[in-house]
Amino acid sequence: MSNHAIEVERLTKRFGDFTAVDHIDFAVKEGEIFGFLGANGAGKSTTIRMLCALLQPTEGTARVGGHDITDAPEKVKETIGYMSQRFSLYEDLTVEENIHFFGKVYGLTDVALRERKAWALTMANLHGRETSITGTLPGGWKQRLALGCAVLHRPRIVFLDEPTSGVDPLMRRTFWELINELSSEGVTVLVTTHFLEEAEYCNDLILINAGRIIANGSPKELKRDHIKTPILEVQCSNVIEAMEWIEREPWAVETSVFGTNLHVSVSDEKAARAGIRKILKAKGMTLSSLDRITPSLEDVFLYLLDRESQRERTPV
Amino acid sequence: MIRRLWSIIKKEFRQIRRDKRVLSILTLVPAFLLFLNGYALNFDVTHIRLAVVDLEKSVRSREFLNAFVTSGYFDVVDVLPSAEEATTLLDDAEIRAALVIPGDFSANLLSGRTVDVQVLVDGVDANAATTVIGYVQAVTLQYSRGILLSALSKIGRQNYIPINYEARIWYNPELKSVKFLVPGLIGFILTITCVIATALSIVREKERNTIEQIVVSPVHAMEFIVGKLVPYALIALIAAVIVIFAAYVLFGVEVKGSFLNLFVATLLFVIAALGIGLFISTISESQQVAFQVAALASMLPTLILSGFIFPIRSMPLFLQIFSNITPAKYYLVILRGIILKGVGLAAYWEQMVYLVLFSLVVLGVSILRFRKTIG
Known part of the structure; x- marks a missing residue:
């Protein structure tokens, strides 16, 4: 037997003429944190819904925890935990009532339920709030309770659909710590996110665009394989205007704006450094810093997405 | 299985309990x-406001008038x-009817000619x-008969009425429309609560x-x-008890038949109505739409096509056939039988079979559709 928790083969979903997921293949190793990245509407949620046996694929197959999603949807459902993008616990029940309800729905015995309830309350830091109505909890706490309820039955595989959207940065950090904890206990976590910096926390990831996988690998591999040219970070007074001038130069391979900075991937670092100084001076802009940086995953993705959109514009 | 079902039922009750509204x-x-409809939906015609135009003002004309007053129907x-x-x-709707007694009332009567009394009635x-x-x-016939009889006795014939009748009115001897309406109201109210509550939930x-x-869980x-339907069925049954009790207290409507029969019939009907609610929930995406569809689908047919107010037998044939879309039609027949007549369920097996069939069809279709919508 393979040590893959999830195996996806040529999985496809069409809604009428629209192909939401287009022949994707990937495999998730047991116990790893697997990132599933892409813009909204790229096909992430559709894929997850198929893997949770909520949606029948149009073509292709997938095995989740060794169970085929089309042949044994019930088995799949017993194996997995799922946390939806939109909060989906009962807001009009108390914290405790939600835990009891989901525990029993997943067939936990009273003893197991007591133990898991204590665990979930600790994890979500909700001791003393057992009888609070769930709807009155702050957003981040709700998300943690939702995660707790999703893994009450100790699933071997957990799907987290945008678990950190709408959560403040500090809470996002703690949330990722929880995800790491799960993974260290041997749980396979498949997580979707559109926060590119969160991708760094994943062991492996795929980037999906318009229903197709455009990159696949560990963060390190992705950076190594796709960023071959040095990247310079430019801090200057008028970023947009500077970018317009710089991208005309022959040594500029790729330019993109990161907040108030400009990232330029260059073919010849020496020529570029001199060129950038010259341009900015000529246009009367002040240069605060110019440094070579180690590429982030964000650089990789922007590069890949940009390449993809160019490919679409010039069909082969 | 039972454990899961029970936890869903418990959860549902908690949510209902928390939602006071x-x-x-x-x-x-x-x-x-029931209170509103019982009083407002009153078809009894009593205390008819009557104006009198007495052009003669004689002893005889007053005697005739008095017959109206003592009848108890007219004011x-x-x-x-x-x-x-x-x-x-009459134009101003101040009165419902006017009685005009001609000036030659006594003269004609005494000379054995027929008197024409005019009655004006508001026909709106x-x-x-x-x-x-x-x-x-x-009232007029009664009065005329008195005159006829006294005339006959004067010419030596005995007091003789060729055919007399004695009417015994069964089930609702006072002919109160409320007794007819209350069972209908129970059906009406149960339909609304069951259909709207399940659809919304x-x-x-x-x-x-x-x-x-x-749906991602093994449920x-x-x-x-079933976990959804059980709590609402129970609440609907409680509502039915409240309504039946209120009907007794407010309108003196007693249940003549057995409560067990009443319970069985009501349970069957509640299941059918919940099925309609379930079906509506599978075709609507928002509570607002569900409420409108449910209100429309439960109130209109129950009000018009169930025989609650309008007798089904006097409808055109296609409407009679169409009226089968509402299970209330059959439930009302059973209900009236049990409450007013005290008849047992055995007399209503056709209606029972219909209710069972209706429930099976509507629940079956809903479950199929429900599976699809959540998939």
């Missing part, structure tokens, strides 16, 4: 509706000098007008996305639906 709608509103509210003034009062409400005319006829899960957490569609 829904709880009060489900239990108090039915009794309130003489005005005595007018001419028929024209009666017309004005056709049913009430028919009833008024019926009463006028009864399932659509709410869709709207709040809580259904997603349910079967069947368990979810």
